Amino acid sequence: MDTLPAFYEPIDVMHIAAWxxxxxxxxxxxxxxRKSAVCPQCHCRSHNKHSRYVRMLRDLPVSGKPVILVLQANKWFCLHRFCPMRVFTERFEGISSSQRNTDRLQLLLQELAFSMSAKAAERCSKAIGVPTSHDTFLYLIRATPEVPIEDCPFRFYR
Ligand SMILES: [Zn+2]
Incomplete structure (x- = not known):
């Protein structure tokens, strides 16, 4: 197996084992x-691994080819005696816990969603290697929080 192309940037504290x-x-x-992780509930650091789990995420495409990130992450015991969370999954910078895309891919898809029609974004996403349906682009637009009026560049034109 070859080394990973230099233009693929790993996320957070990951070791690329293979591709x-x-x-x-x-x-x-x-x-x-990671050798330890911080409990999201009580913010205490744990060094006691519970188990491993695998997440499959879509990442930014490379040379127009889709990239699937198969991430083997850890679950940890929280040993704080008053913490209700006995076992927790580690968090990564750049990967939201509930998304199927990396944050950087999510930002790219949001950019497409707000730059053109949903049907055009669907065609464009397919061409660049991250095929996404027009319904998903419409969902992205609806799910994006509104910009506060102070930050809106058109505030003087109301
Ligand atoms: Zn805890």
Missing amino acids: QESPEGIEVIALSS
Whole structure:
């Protein structure tokens, strides 16, 4: 297996273990390299691993090919005696806990959603290697919080 192309930037504290290219795209296998993690509930650091789990995420395309990030992350015990969370999953900068896309891909899709019609964004996303339906673009627009009026560049034109 070759080394990962230099233009693919790993996210947060990940070790890229392997990658493979197929006609469908590029699969990047990444492992968490953390020795400890912070409990999201009580913010206490834990060094006690519970288990591992695998997440599959879409990432930014490389040379027009879709990239699937197969992330092997850890679950940790929270040992704080009053914390209600006994086991927690580690969090990564650049990966939201509930998304199926990395944050950087999500930002790209939001940019497409607000730059053109949903049907045009669907065609464009397919061409650049992140095929996304027009319904998803409409959802992205509806799910994006409104910009406060103070930050709106058109505030003088109301
Ligand atoms: Zn805790």
